[in-house]
Structures are given as structure tokens and as C-alpha cells.
Amino acid sequence: MNLPLTDPSLLAQDIPESLSARLRSSGQAVCIRFSHQGDLLASGTSKGGISIFDLATNGCARKIKGHTPNRTVQSLSWSADDRYLLSSSIDWKIILWDLQDGSRVRVCNLGAPVYIAELHPSNRFQCVAALYEYRPVLVDLEDEAHPKQHPLPNLPMRAPNEQEDAAKADAKHFTTVAAFTPTGSHVVTGTTKGWLNIISTTTRETIYSLRLCSKPILLIRLSASGRDLLVNASDTIIRTIKLPDLTSPNLKPDSINLEVEHKFQDVVNRLSWNHVAFSSNADHVMASTLMNHDIYIWERGHGSLVKILEGPKEELGAVEWHPSKPLVAATGVESGKIFIWTINTPQRWSALAPDFVEVEENEEYVEHEDEFDIHPIEELKRKRLDQEDEEVDVLTVDEEQMQREKMGNMRNKDDEFRMPVLLDMGESDSEDEIVAIGTGQFRRKSTAREESEFLDGEVEDGDAVETNGHNGNKRRREE
Amino acid sequence: MTLTGHKRGVSAVKFSPDGRWIASCSADCTIKIWDAVTGALAHTLEGHLAGINCISWSPDSKYLASGSDDKLIRLWDVQRGKCMPTPLTGHHNYVFSLAFSPKGNMLVSGSYDEAVFLWDVRTARLMRSLPAHSDPVSGVDFVRDGTLAASCSSDGLIRIWDTGTGQCLKTLVHEDNAAVTSVRFSPNGKFVLAATLDSCVRLWDYVEGRCVKTYQGHQNEKFSLNAGFGVEDGKIVLWDVSSKEVLQTLSGHSGVVLGVDVGLDDQTIVTCGVDKTIKIWKKQPTAAMNGHHEPALPQQASRDDHGVAEHELAQNGTAENGVGENGAVPHEQS
Numbered sequence: 049m050n051l052p053l054t055d056p057s058l059l060a061q062d063i064p065e066s067l068s069a070r071l072r073s074s075g076q077a078v079c080i081r082f083s084h085q086g087d088l089l090a091s092g093t094s095k096g097g098i099s100i101f102d103l104a105t106n107g108c109a110r111k112i113k114g115h116t117p118n119r120t121v122q123s124l125s126w127s128a129d130d131r132y133l134l135s136s137s138i139d140w141k142i143i144l145w146d147l148q149d150g151s152r153v154r155v156c157n158l159g160a161p162v163y164i165a166e167l168h169p170s171n172r173f174q175c176v177a178a179l180y181e182y183r184p185v186l187v188d189l190e191d192e193a194h195p196k197q198h199p200l201p202n203l204p205m206r207a208p209n210e211q212e213d214a215a216k217a218d219a220k221h222f223t224t225v226a227a228f229t230p231t232g233s234h235v236v237t238g239t240t241k242g243w244l245n246i247i248s249t250t251t252r253e254t255i256y257s258l259r260l261c262s263k264p265i266l267l268i269r270l271s272a273s274g275r276d277l278l279v280n281a282s283d284t285i286i287r288t289i290k291l292p293d294l295t296s297p298n299l300k301p302d303s304i305n306l307e308v309e310h311k312f313q314d315v316v317n318r319l320s321w322n323h324v325a326f327s328s329n330a331d332h333v334m335a336s337t338l339m340n341h342d343i344y345i346w347e348r349g350h351g352s353l354v355k356i357l358e359g360p361k362e363e364l365g366a367v368e369w370h371p372s373k374p375l376v377a378a379t380g381v382e383s384g385k386i387f388i389w390t391i392n393t394p395q396r397w398s399a400l401a402p403d404f405v406e407v408e409e410n411e412e413y414v415e416h417e418d419e420f421d422i423h424p425i426e427e428l429k430r431k432r433l434d435q436e437d438e439e440v441d442v443l444t445v446d447e448e449q450m451q452r453e454k455m456g457n458m459r460n461k462d463d464e465f466r467m468p469v470l471l472d473m474g475e476s477d478s479e480d481e482i483v484a485i486g487t488g489q490f491r492r493k494s495t496a497r498e499e500s501e502f503l504d505g506e507v508e509d510g511d512a513v514e515t516n517g518h519n520g521n522k523r524r525r526e527e
Numbered sequence: 528m529t530l531t532g533h534k535r536g537v538s539a540v541k542f543s544p545d546g547r548w549i550a551s552c553s554a555d556c557t558i559k560i561w562d563a564v565t566g567a568l569a570h571t572l573e574g575h576l577a578g579i580n581c582i583s584w585s586p587d588s589k590y591l592a593s594g595s596d597d598k599l600i601r602l603w604d605v606q607r608g609k610c611m612p613t614p615l616t617g618h619h620n621y622v623f624s625l626a627f628s629p630k631g632n633m634l635v636s637g638s639y640d641e642a643v644f645l646w647d648v649r650t651a652r653l654m655r656s657l658p659a660h661s662d663p664v665s666g667v668d669f670v671r672d673g674t675l676a677a678s679c680s681s682d683g684l685i686r687i688w689d690t691g692t693g694q695c696l697k698t699l700v701h702e703d704n705a706a707v708t709s710v711r712f713s714p715n716g717k718f719v720l721a722a723t724l725d726s727c728v729r730l731w732d733y734v735e736g737r738c739v740k741t742y743q744g745h746q747n748e749k750f751s752l753n754a755g756f757g758v759e760d761g762k763i764v765l766w767d768v769s770s771k772e773v774l775q776t777l778s779g780h781s782g783v784v785l786g787v788d789v790g791l792d793d794q795t796i797v798t799c800g801v802d803k804t805i806k807i808w809k810k811q812p813t814a815a816m817n818g819h820h821e822p823a824l825p826q827q828a829s830r831d832d833h834g835v836a837e838h839e840l841a842q843n844g845t846a847e848n849g850v851g852e853n854g855a856v857p858h859e860q861s
Contacts, residue, residue: 049716050674050689052734053696087630102632104673104690105647105654109632393692400686402698402736436740436771440730445671445715468587469631469648471602471611 055396063332063345064374064389067359071377073099073108076384079366081124086371088467090133091379091386092121098135100147100467101386103375109467112150114143123164127172131465134175136165142177144189147467154189158197164225168249169232176200176226176235184223184237186252200226200235204243204257224264230274234294238265242281246294246304255301260287260308267323271330272371276348277306278333280324286312286335288348310351314344322381323366328373336364336378343367343378343389357389528566529779530805532559537799539581539786543588546791548605550591551805554578558593560605563790566807570608574601583625583634585648592634592648594622600636602648613651617644624666624709628673633690635676637664643678645690655693659686666709670716677719677733681706685721687733699731701738742771777808 051059071077075093082089088109089101096115099108115121116139125134132153133145138161144154160179165187168174173189188196202223223245225238234255235247242261245254263282270277270291277289288309292299312333313319321335327345332354334345343357343364363381370376376389398406535554542549542563549561558572558579577596584591590611591603600615600622620639627634633654634646643659646652660680667678675696679685683704687697705725712719713730718739722728730740765775782801789796796808 049670049672050691050696053675053687054689102647102649104628104630105632105649107647107650107652109649393689393694395694396696399695399697402700433741436738438739440718440739441715466586466630469585469590471590471604471649471651 053399055393058391058393061391062327062329062374063355063391064357064376065391066389067357067387068390069106069388070360071101071106071108071386071388072384073097073101073111075099077379077386078120078384079123080368080377080379080386081126082368082371082377083126083130084128084371085130086373088130089368089377089386090124090126092124092135092137093384094118094120096121096137096139098124098133098145100133103388106388110147110150110470112145112147114145114152114155115139115141122162123166125165125167125175127167128170129465130467132167132172134165134167136162136177138162138180142175142187144172144175148465149468154192154195156187156189156195156197158185158187164227166226166228169228169230171232174232176228178223178226178237181222184226184235186235186249198252200237200247200252201245201254202239203254204239204245204259205254206257224266225268227268227270229270229291229294230272231295236268236270236277238268238279238281240264242283244268244277244279244289244306256304256306258306261285266321269324269326271326272328273330276326276330278324278326280321280335282320284313284318284320286321286324286333288312288333310346310348312344312346312351312353319344322364325367325369327369328371332369334367334369334376336367339363343376359387359389360385528807528809530561530566530568530807531803532568532571533557533803533805535578536782536801536803537785537805538579540797540799540805541582541584541786541788542790542795542797543584543605544586544791545588547588549788549797549805549807550582550584550605551786551799552579552582552593553803556595558582558591558603560591560608561805563795563807570605572603572608572610574603574610575599580621580623581625583627585627585631586629587631590631590648592625592627594625594636594638596621598622598638600625600634600646602651611651615646615651615653617653617656618642620663623663626668626676628669628690629671630673633669633673635667635669635678635690637667637678637680639663641680643667643676643688645676645693657688657693657695659688659695660684662706665707666711666721668711668719670712671714672716675712675716677710677712679707679710679721681708681724683707683723685710685719685731685733687719697733697736699733699736699738701729740771779806780804 075095075097077091078094079092080089087103089103092098096117096119098112098121100110102109115137119137119139121135121137123136131147133147134142136142140157140160142156142158142162142165143152146153158177158179160182163178163180165175165177175187177187178184183199183202186198186200202221203218222240223237224240227236233249235249237245242259242263242265244258244260246256247254260279261281261283265279265281267280275291277291279287289306290309292304319340320338322338324335326333332345332347334343336343341361344353345355347354360380362383364378365381367378374391378387398404533553533555537551537553540549540551547563549563550558552558556575556578559568560570562569575595575597579593579595581594582591589605591605592600594600598618602611618638618640622636622638624637632648634648636644641660641662641664643657643664644653645655647654659678660682662680662682664678664680669676674690676688676690677685683700683706685699685707686695689696703725705723707721707723709722710719719731719733728742729738732739780800780802784798784800786799794809799805
């Protein structure tokens with residue numbers, strides 16, 4: 049509802065400018081993911097904990113624990129209604145969480161460390177996972193006791209004339225990353241040997257393969273429209289690829305021919321990229337860099353570098369772009385904090401004094417004909433009251449506004465999910481964890497304590513309320 | 528129905544968003560939770576050290592926030608009737624107005640220290656301090672999607688704030704500069720309704736910064752009902768939003784009416800006053816003022832979807848006492 053009052057020049061900005069917030073929970077954040085609505089940010093830590101941050105308050109909204117302690121959380125994925133969260137860890141498990149009460153809806157052991165797991169865009173009980181030195185699997189979690197795992201092919205589809213020496217080439221060929229298309233009809237996977245495979249979800253067969261490079265593919269991301277593909281490979285090149293409409297019924301697998309649209313790389317410094325992401329409308333591509341503190345942002349029209357975001361003096365790991373706003377989040381590799389970049393919003397002084405208008409230059413003031421005429425006050429008042437004859441509508445909400453509030457999803461009010469606000473979170477806010485041990489004396493919270501907390505979490509079935517109950521007397525030092 | 532139990536004037540009364548409870552707070556330092564249907568007293572919440580000025584329900588009806596003359600904001604677990612261990616500390620003077628954000632994650636508060644504070648409810652931490660006004664902040668409210676907050680003050684200004692950036696986006700001021708005593712967003716968030724001490728209630732289009740309606744029930748009343756009551760005290764006035772006509776006046780309180788709220792079904796109004804009582808008013812299909820009542824029905828009925836609002840209902844009363852509606856309470860204290 050703030051849009052009509054916001055400075056249009058601010059709305060026109062689509063790239064964040066400066067570091068605006070640091071989020072911190074217990075543990076070192078390694079992977080992050082915005083909810084579809086964009087009001088929450090989930091983060092997984094290197095110790096197996098998961099924190100949900102509220103971006104309105106920049107505070108922690110929920111902590112959930114259930115993965116094996118000290119095993120890194122590898123990936124997070126939100127369900128379409130933002131109520132469920134899928135997490136995967138190198139402890140072989142994937143867990144589906146219900147954020148209503150922080151409970152575990154499904155736990156599934158996939159038999160191998162998980163690289164990445166992603167929920168089906170519309171079915172929260174289906175997900176795809178890429179596993180370490182194993183075939184990627186499509187997991188059906190519908191049946192709680194017996195989740196079904198359907199293996200997907202690792203190997204690319206080859207033309208018949210390439211079949212001969214395929215056996216040698218296919219040795220040690222595994223999938224490193226898998227992602228659903230926005231309709232969930234297909235899965236796009238990347239392999240250790242630089243192949244990109246498109247696999248149909250229904251037949252579980254590869255319908256198209258393309259070799260991008262000879263090095264492993266690190267990350268594949270799809271834009272919200274599903275027509276753009278972003279691939280980060282270990283050959284220091286980020287590629288964008290245009291996809292055909294995979295859902296169209298008259299699409300023939302043979303007719304697919306993907307071509308690389310842009311290649312982004314740093315030819316001079318030979319930087320390699322830790323993590324990549326599309327902007328909300330896929331007009332921009334950003335990447336965090338290995339051994340470097342900056343985030344690079346390119347625009348896709350001409351493929352030119354438009355911005356280098358500077359911020360903390362440390363290397364950045366996972367980067368994420370907010371689903372609707374010019375807001376970027378990234379995790380610090382050393383500190384494990386989450387950093388947020390946004391646009392600068394200067395105060396407009398005319399907003400404070402309604403009689404004033406901000407002008408670029410001095411203007412000659414031209415007096416209106418009757419501007420300073422004197423009328424009897426009573427008459428003026430009566431006239432003004434008489435003019436208030438329009439019909440006002442204080443109830444109807446604009447369609448546009450409803451759309452914004454619902455983020456265009458086909459949800460109605462009844463099944464809209466709102467995460468409950470927990471008031472007994474304890475001191476789990478965005479600052480460093482510092483404990484008051486006496487008047488004016490503080491010490492940093494010991495890591496031993498932190499670990500014991502995670503062990504508690506394991507025993508208590510990840511009940512964030514219980515495990516945090518005893519933290520209530522901690523104090524945060526004001527900066 | 529009349530609910531009695533408070534020992535001193537009742538400063539505010541609010542229906543819970545689920546419609547089950549009525550909360551009231553009073554200068555006797557207590558909050559009382561009443562069953563909205565039966566009127567039975569469910570809980571008495573004690574903990575504040577001075578009179579309580581304002582209360583606000585969280586959207587899930589589980590928690591209640593209260594602001595008091597002891598400069599604290601306390602959060603209460605209504606089901607258990609308990610106070611949350613950490614109060615929200617930071618205001619330098621009486622906390623005078625409060626509102627929960629629609630998601631329940633933030634609180635906005637206005638105080639006699641002239642500042643508007645935004646709080647993170649979960650950690651009881653002050654998020655932003657807005658240097659809002661040059662006089663006590665008398666009213667605050669959130670818009671329906673939580674992106675804007677409004678504040679008003681006895682300095683005569685109404686300010687609209689962006690809750691995300693903490694910046695002032697708009698200032699509304701009427702030329703008479705009369706002290707503003709309460710501000711509310713309309714259910715669709717396009718207008719703000721503000722009560723001022725010049726016996727007017729104004730509806731503003733805050734985007735254009737224009738006053739679209741002026742409701743002046745108080746004067747009407749003076750002429751028609753003055754006989755029954757000494758001054759303007761003790762009456763509640765309902766206006767039609769568009770025609771500005773007074774639809775109905777309810778009288779029954781024997782003192783100034785301080786707080787008013789509309790129930791979920793739009794058929795119930797609850798009011799409270801310095802006469803220590805809370806009154807629940809039910810709309811009767813065959814009201815005496817039927818002629819005026821009819822046109823209001825569609826508007827009132829459609830409010831169901833939007834929860835509670837008092838856009839066509841503003842309390843009358845203290846206009847000539849020189850202090851804001853709730854202002855009687857801190858003054859009683861001193």
C-alpha cells in the first residue's frame with residue numbers, strides 16, 4: 049500500500065545499492081532461500097540448524113532443528129503456499145517441515161549425501177534430489193511410512209553414432225544438481241562432466257541433453273517464467289540459456305535445440321563463481337565470487353556488467369535475489385552472517401511539510417488571480433463542507449492491491465498461510481550472540497553451549513519453543 | 528449489556544479479531560478480558576504500575592499488547608492470562624497508543640515523549656524510533672498490508688510512514704491545526720480517519736493529501752440531545768460515510784466516552800467511559816431511527832470481511848475537555 053506514496057525514481061531502481069542489514073542466528077548460515085511471498089528468509093547452517101528470518105523485523109522468526117548435528121544443511125526449498133519447507137543435508141536426509149508448528153512432516157533417508165533437493169512447484173509431497181555419487185531421485189513423500197524413490201537417469205542422451213565410446217565416457221558420471229521447471233513437468237539436471245539434461249517428470253526419461261563444458265556443473269537455476277536457465281559451472285563461466293515452452297503439447301523432444309545466450313566471466317582475473325542467481329524478473333544475473341568480497345551483477349540485454357556490490361570484508365557464499373523487490377541476500381563464508389543489500393531511500397523533505405514542494409531549480413512564482421483575496425472565514429468553511437459531496441469507498445480493495453498481497457498466486461483467503469508469531473523465541477535476533485554474565489559484563493556465547501542446544505533439538509524433536517525456553521534471560525548488547 | 532468491574536475510568540475497549548473476547552483497560556492498572564457473548568469476566572491481567580492507556584490485539588487473538596503510564600508496553604498471553612516476561616522498554620514518557628501489524632510481527636507505539644516506535648514483537652526489541660511529532664503522539668495505526676503506519680499528535684499533524692524504511696511519506700495537516708486525537712486507516716487502506724479537537728472527524732485521502740469528508744456529529748447533537756445531557760458527554764455517534772449524516776446517537780454513559788470498537792458481525796458496538804463501565808450495544812432491526820439506519824446497512828454488513836473498523840463511528844465526548852479522548856486517563860493519574 050506504500051506504492052502510491054513512494055518516490056517514482058525509487059520504484060524505477062531495480063538493482064540494490066548498499067548493504068543495509070546483517071542477520072544472525074546461532075550457527076553459520078551456508079544456504080538461504082526466500083519464501084515465495086518474500087516476507088521470510090530461510091537459512092540453513094553448517095551445524096544442521098535452520099532459522100527462518102522475518103524480513104520486516106530482520107529478526108529470527110523460528111528455529112527448527114532435526115538434521116544430524118554438525119552436518120551441513122545443503123539446500124532449502126519452500127512449498128507454493130510458504131507453509132512447508134524442504135531441507136536437505138549431507139547427513140543423507142531430507143526433511144519436510146511444517147512451519148505452522150515447526151514439526152517434521154516427513155523425514156526421508158536417501159542413502160547418500162544430498163547435494164540439493166527441491167520441492168515440486170505445486171505438490172509438496174514430491175521432490176527431486178541430486179545425490180553424491182549416485183543417481184538423482186524423484187521422491188514421492190505422500191505415503192509417510194514408505195516414501196517412494198524413483199531414480200532418474202544420470203547419463204545424457206546421445207546420438208547413435210556416439211554410442212561406441214560412451215561406456216568409457218560414462219564412467220564416474222554423476223548428477224550434481226537438479227531443478228524443477230516452474231510447472232513441475234520437467235527436471236533439469238547438471239552432471240559432473242558438464243552435461244545438461246532435461247528429464248520428463250512423468251516418464252522419468254531424458255528428453256534432451258546438451259554438453260556445456262568439460263567441468264562439473266555447480267548450480268542450475270530457472271527464472272520464475274521457466275523460460276530462462278542459469279548455469280554455473282566450474283570452468284569459471286556463467287551461462288544463460290533460453291528454454292522453449294516445455295509444457296506446450298506439440299513440443300517434440302527432437303526439435304529442442306538449446307543455445308547459450310550469454311556467457312558471463314571475468315577474463316582478466318579469471319574469477320570463479322561461488323553461487324549465482326537471477327533477479328526477480330530475470331533481467332539481471334548475479335554471482336558471488338570465490339576468494340573475493342564482491343557480488344557481480346550483469347544485465348541480460350547486452351550481457352554487460354552493471355554493478356559490483358561491495359559490503360562485508362569477507363568472501364560470500366550463497367546469494368539470493370528477493371522474489372519481488374530489489375533486495376539481495378548473501379551469506380558470509382567466514383562469519384556465517386547473512387547480509388542484505390537494498391536500495392537507498394532518502395527522506396523526501398517535502399513529505400514532512402505538506403505546504404512545500406521539492407524543486408530542482410528556483411522557479412518564479414506566479415500568483416493566481418484570486419489567490420490572496422479575502423473571504424469571510426465562515427463562508428469559506430461552509431463552501432468547503434458543501435464541496436465534500438463525492439462518494440467515498442472505504443471498503444473495496446483494489447484488484448491490483450489484492451494481487452500484490454497475494455503475490456499473484458491462485459490462493460484465496462482461507463488457505464493463505466501465515467506463520468504464527470512466537471513470542472518466546474528468546475534472544476535469537478540478528479546480532480552477535482552475547483550473553484550477559486553480570487552487570488555490564490558480557491561474553492560471547494560459547495560454541496559448546498550452541499552444540500548442546502542442537503543436541504537438545506535432536507532429542508526434543510526439533511521443537512524450537514522448548515529448546516529456546518531457557519535462553520530467555522540472555523541479553524543482547526546494544527551497539 | 529453493561530459490564531462493570533473496573534475501579535476507575537475505562538480508557539479503551541477492543542474486540543478480539545476472532546470476535547470471542549472483549550478486552551478493556553483502565554486507569555486502575557488492570558486489563559480485563561470479557562466473553563463477548565455472555566459478558567462474563569474471563570481474566571483480570573495485572574502487572575502495570577500505572578494507568579493503562581491503550582490495548583491492541585494480535586491478529587491471531589492470542590496476545591494482547593498494552594501501553595501504560597509506567598512507560599512500558601507489556602504483552603499478555605490471553606489464554607493463560609499471563610504477562611510475557613520481557614516488557615517493551617524504551618519510551619521516555621506515557622505510552623499512549625498502540626497497534627499490532629496485520630502479520631502480528633510488529634508493534635507501533637506512540638508516546639507522550641513525541642516519538643513513534645516500531646517494535647519487533649518476537650524479541651521485544653526496538654526496531655525503529657521515528658522522530659515523529661512535536662507534541663504527544665495520540666494515535667497510531669497500521670494499514671492492511673502492514674507497509675504503512677499512520678501517527679497523529681496534538682501538534683495537529685497526521686504522518687504516514689513507510690514501515691520498511693522508516694521514512695515519512697506524507698504529512699496531512701488541516702489549516703486550523705487542531706490537535707488530532709486519533710487516527711485509523713479505512714478497511715481498504717485508501718483513507719485515514721482522524722478525530723480532532725475542533726469537534727470534527729475528518730476522512731483524508733492520504734495519497735492526495737486532501738480532506739474528503741468532515742463529520743460534525745457533535746454539533747448536531749448539541750442541538751438535538753442537549754436536553755438529556757448536560758454537555759456532549761456520554762454519547763456515541765454514527766455517521767454515514769458518504770452523506771456525512773448522523774445515523775444514530777447512542778446515549779447511556781454517564782460520563783465521557785473514551786473508547787469504542789465495532790464487533791466482527793458489525794451488529795455490535797462496545798464502548799467504555801470514565802463512568803467505569805463498559806457497554807455493549809446491539810443493533811436492533813426495528814430501531815427507532817430506522818429511516819437513517821437503512822442506508823447504512825450495506826456498508827456495515829460488508830465490513831465483515833475486513834475485520835473491525837470504526838470508520839463511520841467515532842466517539843464524541845471529550846472534545847471540549849481540552850485533552851484527547853484517552854487523555855483523561857493520564858490526567859486523572861497526576
